[in-house]
Amino acid sequence: ASRTVLEKKKIVITAGPTYEKIDPVRFIGNYSSGKMGFALAEVSAQQGAEVTLIAGPVSLTTTHPNIQRIDVESAEEMYQAAMTAFPGADAGILCAAVADYRPEIQAGEKIKRESKGEMMLHLIPNKDIAASLGAIKREGQVLVGFALETNNEATNAESKLKRKNLDFIVLNSLRDAGAGFRCDTNKISIIDRQGETTGYPLKSKQGVAVDIVNKLATLLK
Ligand code: C5P
Numbered sequence: 001a002s003r004t005v006l007e008k009k010k011i012v013i014t015a016g017p018t019y020e021k022i023d024p025v026r027f028i029g030n031y032s033s034g035k036m037g038f039a040l041a042e043v044s045a046q047q048g049a050e051v052t053l054i055a056g057p058v059s060l061t062t063t064h065p066n067i068q069r070i071d072v073e074s075a076e077e078m079y080q081a082a083m084t085a086f087p088g089a090d091a092g093i094l095c096a097a098v099a100d101y102r103p104e105i106q107a108g109e110k111i112k113r114e115s116k117g118e119m120m121l122h123l124i125p126n127k128d129i130a131a132s133l134g135a136i137k138r139e140g141q142v143l144v145g146f147a148l149e150t151n152n153e154a155t156n157a158e159s160k161l162k163r164k165n166l167d168f169i170v171l172n173s174l175r176d177a178g179a180g181f182r183c184d185t186n187k188i189s190i191i192d193r194q195g196e197t198t199g200y201p202l203k204s205k206q207g208v209a210v211d212i213v214n215k216l217a218t219l220l221k
Pocket of ligand 1: 014075094095096097098099100126127128129130131144145146147148160
């Protein structure tokens with residue numbers, strides 16, 4: 001009989017990349033595999049939570065009966081699903097690699113090659129899901145974000161924490177071997193609102209998810 005640290009808690013998790021349509025056959029995306037977010041969903045469910053997993057386009061499956069999965073494609077769809085689910089939840093974990101911009105115009109037909117000419121794609125900003133949830137966060141709700149940085153990791157992560165009204169932020173650096181996109185392992189630090197940083201060793205994404213869930217559980221008491 002293991003301890004279930006998230007018993008009956010409702011957790012919303014975003015995971016994976018978003019695809020921003022250019023035309024019916026092309027998109028702007030990123031290399032996120034969704035593995036970290038899916039590991040968080042599995043571990044949260046194993047720890048007794050009812051999970052809403054809002055997943056961008058990924059090739060992963062979920063098995064636990066307490067995971068309700070909502071598949072989305074674009075940042076706008078992910079935003080709508082997250083804003084709908086979060087008010088009824090105890091916590092949100094924003095693990096998705098959301099596209100910051102989308103093409104202003106999505107062509108209805110496949111764009112044809114111009115004769116030798118260059119081509120411009122005009123991009124407009126997507127909504128920041130983390131910041132939007134941070135703005136509607138109620139007393140007692142806990143919000144967790146991720147930061148993947150290539151430079152000035154800690155400083156950027158701390159400013160993100162404040163700007164998005166997060167309770168803690170999980171920092172993973174692209175500089176660490178075996179961390180970040182597509183791998184099965186990750187190396188994280190957690191920075192909380194008190195400015196306290198805890199470093200963790202390189203672990204499987206499953207093991208990292210356990211550390212994050214345990215940290216979340218301490219704030220949900
Ligand atoms: O600002 P940056 O994208 O680096 O922040 C990363 C954090 O914000 C992650 O938790 C990510 O899931 C979240 N985010 C979001 N919506 C966006 C951009 C980022 O929820 N449009």
